[in-house]
Amino acid sequence: MxxxxxxxxxxxxxxxxxxxxxxxxxxxxxxxxxxxxxxxxxxxxxxxxxxxxxxxNAPEQDHATRTKRIVAELAKRLAARTALDAEQSARLAAKLLEPLGIKEGKKAGDTAYLLFFGYRQLEDIVDLVADQAVDLAAMDDEQLAAATKNLPVAQKLQSGHPMDVALFGRMVADIPSLNVDxxxxxxxxxxxxxxxxxxxxxxAVDDENLKEETGAGMIGTIGxxxxxxxxxxxxxxxxxxxxxxxxxxxxxxxxxxxxxxxxxxxxxxxxxxxxxxxxxxxxxxxxxxxxxxxxxxxxxxxxxxxxxxxxxxxxxxxxxxxxxxxxxxxxxxxxxxxxxxxxxxxxxxxxxxxxxxxxxxxxxxxxxxxxxxxxxxxxx
Known part of the structure; x- marks a missing residue:
């Protein structure tokens, strides 16, 4: 337009x-x-x-979320749609997102900053590996990295934006390709x-106060x-x-x-x-x-x-x-x-x-x- x-x-x-x-x-x-x-x-x-x-007011698949836990969210969907257990799903999810270059946070599994994305976009990433998830999980780290590095994971996050992301945008300073105006x-x-x-x-009154006790159980102020x-x-x-x-x-x-x-x-x-x-x-x-x-x-x-x-x-x-x-x-x-x-x-x-x-x-x-x-x- x-x-x-x-x-x-x-x-x-x-x-x-x-x-x-x-x-x-x-x-x-x-x-x-x-x-x-x-x-x-x-x-x-x-x-x-x-x-x-x-x-x-929207179906769950159209929801968006802003979180440091994109790896955990992706792992949850991998576990729900494949035969992988929680540990295998978490390992595969981390490898799928690794080529993006997202900085790791202080807490294990977290990213260094909040990422804004849609649930449907994560499902699109799961689609890339759902049929071969068990085989991928059986690979060692080096093999798995080689098998996943060329998958179009970034493209899935660059398209199919939920309404929230399209309206309010996404800023990832060190990965400009993921930015949305x-x-x-x-x-x-x-x-x-x-x-x-x-x-x-x-x-706040303590409801269990004995009759001979006086005073409040809690006091405070709210501006x-x-x-x-x-x-x-x-x-x-x-x-x-x-x-x-x-x-x-x-x-x-x-x-x-x-x-x-x-x-x-x-x-x-x-x-x-x-x-x-x-x-x-x-x-x-x-x-x-x-x-x-x-x-x-x-x-x-x-x-x-x-x-x-x-x-x-x-x-x-x-x-x-x-x-x-x-x-x-x-x-x-x-x-x-x-x-x-x-x-x-x-x-x-x-x-x-x-x-x-x-x-x-x-x-x-x-x-x-x-x-x-x-x-x-x-x-x-």
């Missing part, structure tokens, strides 16, 4: 007291922006939440307003904040098609990403705060020039008003989008919006003026796919 198409996803979401993403002190991550301290959720945290949602970029989520770090002082967040991500459809090698699969991946990025949330301290919410607004903008993050709408922090911070944040987003497209002469090829604000009034009117008629989220995703199909056809 030669034509460049970017799918920008803009989200406004309010989260109650929570600690979604901890720093090295165990407190919610923060950042200074516009001269004030903001709540922050790292891109890595929300990408992991999105990947976890993928896994919950990410098709998606995810920004750090920032609160649209200033925040203050707060602490929950809690106690938290509450915030209305601006979240942003973008997908390069052209890169996604290149990574997956199939336009239909790329369209499936776009739809899955928009669905799960919007609905997912990091799980930090979720049992303490039950913080899961849905966005107040999701706006999708398809562009053929470049992706555009609209966080500049909140460089001046939003102040509390009668209509609430989320609604004010939505109005700011619409204004920033209209101002940016007008001043830069941009002409996005598709816009759509889903929001939960009152259907009548200034906010609904402003959002419709900027992004089009309000839609339900299912209609938004269906309409996005239909538009992308048409754009791909036009691109030839």
């Amino acid at each position: 030669d034509k460049r198409l970017y799918i920008d996803v803009h989200i406004v979401q309010t989260v109650p007291p929570a600690n979604l993403n901890r720093d090295d002190q165990g407190n919610p991550k923060e950042a200074y922006f516009g001269g004030v301290r903001r709540a922050r959720v790292s891109s890595q945290a929300w990408k992991r939440a999105t990947r976890t949602a993928f896994a919950q 990410a098709a998606a970029q995810v920004a750090h989520a920032l609160s649209t307003h200033a925040v203050e770090l707060e602490f929950d002082y809690y106690t 938290f904040n509450s915030a209305t967040l601006y979240r942003y991500a973008t997908i390069g459809l052209h890169q996604l098609v290149s990574n997956l090698g199939d336009t239909e699969a790329a369209l499936d991946a776009v739809e899955a990403f928009v669905q799960h990025f919007a609905r997912s949330i990091p799980s930090g301290h979720q049992n303490s705060f039950a913080h899961r919410t849905l966005p107040s607004l999701v706006a999708v903008v398809v562009r053929d020039d470049q992706p555009v993050n609209l966080v500049s709408a909140y460089e001046r922090p939003v102040a509390a008003r009668a209509e609430g911070i989320a609604e004010t944040s939505a109005l700011r987003l619409a204004s920033e989008y209209e101002r940016a497209t007008r001043q830069w002469g941009d002409a996005p090829v598709h816009t759509a919006v889903c929001h939960t604000f009152a259907p009548e009034g200034e906010t609904a009117e402003r959002l419709s003026s900027a992004f089009g008629t309000q839609q339900t989220f299912p209609k938004l995703t269906v309409g996005l796919r239909a538009t992308l199909i048409e754009l791909v056809k036009q691109a030839g």
